Amino acid sequence: MDATVVSEGRTRRLSLTVGLMGAGALLGALVGFVVEFLLSLGDFSGIFGIASRPGEPIGILIMTGIGLLLGIVAAATIIAESPHIEVSDRDIHLRWKGAHVRVRKDLITAIHLGEDLVLYCRDGTELARVGAVNPQVLRCTLIHHGYPTPSPVQLGEEDFTSDLTLLDDTAQRIIRARMKALRAGNSDIAEILRRQLVGMGVMTRDLRVSRISIRTEFRRLQSTSN
Template sequence: MNATTVSVSTRQRLTLGASLLVLGGATGALVGFVLEYALSLTTFNGFFGVAAHPGEPIGILIMAAVGMILGVVAASTIVAESLHVEVSDDEIILRWKGVHVRVRKSLIHATHVGRDIVLYSRAGAELARVRLAPGMTLACTLIHHGYPAPTPTELGEGDFSPDMSGLDDRDQQLAVARGKALRAGNDDIAEILRRQLVARDIMARDRKTSRTGVITEFRRLQPIPSRSA
């Protein structure tokens, strides 16, 4: 099967790895120094001279090495959990944080690539939606494999709102449960709940309000015009 895989670039991986390596080493060294200082206030004489006094180099170097190892592990985990998109002439497969979404090409009537990649059905329902990593480009890949050219704006862009008052009780329960799953890092559960909302004609998208804050917006399904042949 002729397929193209799009994921975090090698440059991004190297930048992330180097950044967390340096950060981990510096943090480890700082922790080592603080630990040595704290131990110096006691009667502890060190392990064979290691960490016997503040600034003792071997203890600091050991902690720095531990921090660097943890930094590499963290970088590897982030890359492994980042979005991987496999586009073929028959289907699109999206994988991230333990989530696996497969959408047949025949079901995709329109696409959008921006902060998110969104795949729409003929009726305008969102078959898939997931946040793109900075720098990820998919438009050319989708066109190359014969998918609809991505639209510059999302379907129903002006209809999204964080106000849940227009949702019925069941929709609100699903929306609240999805928010809790996202905050807990359970993206697989959040994806299942997103699909349940879509089945009830409610589209949900997440927008960052700060470095750690996220707000979810909703819109009701609005069918899109048929694509010309």
């Protein structure tokens, strides 16, 4: 059977694009007015009549156009970097922000679908974790291709903590390096470090505290000793 690709929904893409275009245009117009005001305080007489006085329409329109263009570019970048989840009868292929993971169907024994999509193997190890997109469509797609019915509850939910002192020095260094990679936007490096932690029996998840802040939590597999 052919693979099914699940990504950001059309409504979400449209609202994101329109929102960023509007914000860019508004910011551009504001910057244009401020620039004209600052230039008017001096002896500047304008370039072809542009920006010679506060409120001069041509200068503001130019800056509004630049802001609109930047909004379009920002929206296109965010949409391109959002998770793309390709589900087939053979495997699940996850792609996001330069990182990618492919997991065979026969390895997956449980699935969590909430803010994240998490694929588990038999002993509770996380085979993959990525932010969920279009959850309703994704849920139906997974069931359609014969995967375990997704659960809203994560395995070991009550065991997650942000207290790094419970880990050994090596695991702490890897988690700190991963947090640094996430802050820098290096999702591919963060994914490699996540897999290293999985190999040590440490599962990690990232919770967005605010628009600019992420808290990383972890749990150890019950069968894994320090």
